[in-house]
Amino acid sequence: MKVPLLKVDKLTKHYPLAAGFLTKTVPVLRAVEDVSFSLEAGETLCIVGESGCGKSTVARLLMRLVDPTAGRVLMEGTDIAGLNTRELRASRRRMQMVFQDPYSSLNPRLTAGQIITEPVENFESLSRKQRDALAADLLRKVGMRPEMMHRFPSEFSGGQRQRLGIARALALRPSLIVADEAVSALDVSVQAQILNLLLDLQQEMGIAFVFISHDLGVVEHIGHRVAVMYLGRVVELAPCEALFAKPVHPYTEALIAAAPVPDPTRVRLEAPVEGEVPSPINPPSGCAFHPRCPLAVERCRIEIPPLVSMPDGRSVACHVRSDLERAPTAQFSRSA
Numbered sequence: 245m246k247v248p249l250l251k252v253d254k255l256t257k258h259y260p261l262a263a264g265f266l267t268k269t270v271p272v273l274r275a276v277e278d279v280s281f282s283l284e285a286g287e288t289l290c291i292v293g294e295s296g297c298g299k300s301t302v303a304r305l306l307m308r309l310v311d312p313t314a315g316r317v318l319m320e321g322t323d324i325a326g327l328n329t330r331e332l333r334a335s336r337r338r339m340q341m342v343f344q345d346p347y348s349s350l351n352p353r354l355t356a357g358q359i360i361t362e363p364v365e366n367f368e369s370l371s372r373k374q375r376d377a378l379a380a381d382l383l384r385k386v387g388m389r390p391e392m393m394h395r396f397p398s399e400f401s402g403g404q405r406q407r408l409g410i411a412r413a414l415a416l417r418p419s420l421i422v423a424d425e426a427v428s429a430l431d432v433s434v435q436a437q438i439l440n441l442l443l444d445l446q447q448e449m450g451i452a453f454v455f456i457s458h459d460l461g462v463v464e465h466i467g468h469r470v471a472v473m474y475l476g477r478v479v480e481l482a483p484c485e486a487l488f489a490k491p492v493h494p495y496t497e498a499l500i501a502a503a504p505v506p507d508p509t510r511v512r513l514e515a516p517v518e519g520e521v522p523s524p525i526n527p528p529s530g531c532a533f534h535p536r537c538p539l540a541v542e543r544c545r546i547e548i549p550p551l552v553s554m555p556d557g558r559s560v561a562c563h564v565r566s567d568l569e570r571a572p573t574a575q576f577s578r579s580a
């Protein structure tokens with residue numbers, strides 16, 4: 245049986261908080277709950293959701309920058325939680341990360357050339373000539389001039405710094421790049437350039453991406469599949485086109501309804517849901533979306549809906565909508 249490049253199985257991350265002065269129980273922040281998905285080589289899975297939904301924690305768990313409370317991350321069949329420091333370092337050759345703020349992730353005292361060749365030099369020593377040749381090649385790959393290798397991060401624009409971050413991630417020729425809000429700090433025109441660069445690199449090098457974003461326009465442009473997260477859980481996982489053509493989970497509908505519509509021919513869905521995202525320290529019982537959901541029924545307040553596979557290849561965690569989608573005679577309706 246073919247092993248997926250990445251398999252995430254029931255991944256969970258809880259952060260115990262400091263107990264109150266008079267309370268004995270330790271409150272727990274439930275950042276990620278029971279998240280599962282897989283990713284093939286050359287594929288892009290986008291993870292979307294409002295701020296605080298746990299998507300960035302998933303990114304950190306994938307890179308093992310934090311350890312999970314439960315669940316597994318299998319990279320080419322190997323559970324990264326079981327790796328010792330040396331093995332984890334070796335596995336990082338295969339998995340790299342691009343951060344939201346390229347400036348704070350680039351050492352201001354190193355030149356661009358030193359920054360982008362540093363990951364390789366952690367594994368092997370390079371001569372000056374080899375280092376310059378590698379830096380020139382990586383700079384060209386991300387659309388920058390080789391002579392820029394002698395400049396410092398402060399001498400670059402935001403878009404150029406993000407290109408440097410991508411060049412550094414490419415240095416070890418990874419199979420997977422986890423990009424956490426990698427374009428959200430950039431102007432729209434620079435965003436488009438960086439997204440197109442990532443798409444070109446994916447075609448050329450067969451890299452898979454886990455792309456974390458709150459911007460549905462970006463996700464629609466770059467994603468093959470999309471996982472929608474709400475309060476730590478995946479509530480819908482679907483091929484990108486299917487998700488935008490017909491969102492099934494009420495929260496996905498609300499997110500798409502709230503997003504700007506650049507295409508005037510596309511019909512805007514119903515008005516987005518109102519209210520704040522509840523606290524992950526004290527999430528609502530049953531379906532965590534029920535206090536904001538216009539379709540909530542009594543069962544929603546009691547039972548957590550499981551993520552159920554639908555006949556069209558998507559998975560949905562909703563008592564009402566997944567039953568409708570599975571029933572052979574049921575007609576799906578936006579108002580149902």
Ligand code: SF4
Nearest residue numbers: 531534537544562563
């Ligand atoms: Fe709404 Fe109930 Fe579905 Fe949750 S399970 S999204 S509350 S209908």
